[in-house]
Amino acid sequence: MVSELDLGLVHALQVRPRASWTDLAPLLGATAVTLARRWERLTEEGLAWVSAVPGPAFSRSGCTAFVFVRCAPAARRRLARRVALLPEAVTVELVAPGRADLMVDVLAPDLAGVHRFVNEELAVLPGVLELECVFATSLYAEGSRWRLGSLDAVQLSVLGRTGSADGAAGSVAEPGTMDRVLLDALVRDGRTRLSVLAGLVDSSAATVRRRLARLTAAGVVAFRCDVAPVVSGLPVSVTFRGRASVNDVNRLHRTLATLPECRLLAAVTGSANVLATYWLRDIGGVQQRETAACAQLPSLDVIERVLGVRTVKRMGHLLDDEGRRVGVQPIRPW
Template identity: 75%
Template sequence: MSDSVIVSELDLALVHALQVRPRAPWTDLAPLLGVAPATLARRWDRLTGEGLAWVAAVPGPSFSRSGCTAFVFVRCAPTARKTLADRIARLPEAVTVELVASAHADLMLDVLTPDLAGMHRFVGEELTPLPGVNGVECVFATSLYTEGNRWRLGSLDPSQLSVLGRAENGTGAGSTPLDLGPMDRALLGALAHDGRTRQADLAALTGSSAATVRRRLGRLTASGLLAFRCDMAPAVSGLPVSVTFRGRATVNEVNRLHHTLATLTECRLLAAVTGSANVLATYWLRDIGSVQQRETAACAHIPSLEVTDRVIGVRTAKRMGHLLDDEGRRVGTYPIRPW
């Protein structure tokens, strides 16, 4: 990462606060962080302007019950990898695209579609025929025990978190599917670009009132369909190394993942998946030397776990719809449309 990046303790505390309450007004966060609201606004403008942090709309907890999540491993010629990654990044279903070092794959994708048919269509008709693709392996997430929405930076102390209160993100059961109208989809599209877009601006965009926007957003988040996520570049997280472990464990121990591996602070993603390797876990780490330590810790928590692949992230081209440069800074957006 660039030596010119300077991230202060206040920046770190602000990002952590926005992970918990992504759309909180600056007036709510100012007393907690001990500065004026205008100072927070300036800090955030700098972080977003430099691509160091951002807030965006993402699928909420009910998506795992109504939609389809898959991890797709793509093999290609080494010389075609960057060009292919850039091309795949333009596909809205491929919400995350990572160039990786692995014995079995050159690219790793997170793919979200509204249903299983959409996933088959994407893999079979859009991805596999692309020039340069030599092979595709697709595994489906059957349970998501933790993911990026729930991961925290760890810059606030327990007393600050207590004052901050619970997250704004949806926690609804989603038992009754919502019938999304044109206004809902317009809101989701705008918030996928910038999750902190003001209600007044959303009202102007949709030709409605701020009160109507507030009701619609409340409905979407309460249903669990919509959530908000504050994400960041490695210069902010201090965790430049990404590793994804693939492995197999007994069914009984897979059912205990949320009590074991999901509690580890550097675990960014943990899922039970289809296939012979039925566990997939992604960690963000400080250095490459930590990879073996985390594997050892994971196997200690899950005695039956046999790690079958260690997928090292070389570069993330796209994360949850946002295009990243070589240093992991946001440089653009291809909004996701999984709803």
């Protein structure tokens, strides 16, 4: 069972993923000990987890691509598990058979890195028949911005005020060796204690806190709280691929991104220059969401509806058939 307190806790951690239980206790009307126990149960059961992900700076320096893979029918699940082992494949989803069987989100430091991964690692895997790769030219919405919607406006206002001093000014160049050790640990568990992180790099907790603050403020890293469908209540995933006029593409953040359940929204290369993913309550929501999208952006012509069947990996975390986290295959896009 997932309680109202659990839902509120998850939403709070989506806003402030590394907030202390002491800070969240008065907001949620529970003791810090209770919140810690609730979170421990949620993570142990694979219902929710916090992890480090690339921050806003990645869209300026790195490369995001979406690869649609067609494969032999008998190879679908086996290939998905194999692709999930590759660090560049940050998210792997089995989709309803059509023009593709798998949808893979790829992160790499540059365009050459994506080409190398797609052509030299992905394309040569047994069972792969055909690949289509499109590149994100602008990312208007992604998972770290998605919210559960369990807290009210007053709670969110308080949460925003208490978190206003969490960041630190400054900029960072390319992450160093110590930073990469910290990031690797935080990809596995974004709430790893400062004392534990300090032990990994043989430094002090204060030094680690400052380094993480700089990495976050510079947009190198962000943190997000993900959930299984039993928590979100949104078990259906659909990705729309469509065409919109060039003049309308820059309006995506004011139109399609404002629709409920928007999980991902990007302008991409190719004849279908818009890619949008929504999490929905049921299959009937697919038509409703498409209708709403076209009403918001009249020039949009939806040319393909890619229905997710099972997410095998999401941002480095391995999931079971019910979408619960069962392991980690770390990503290293930095």
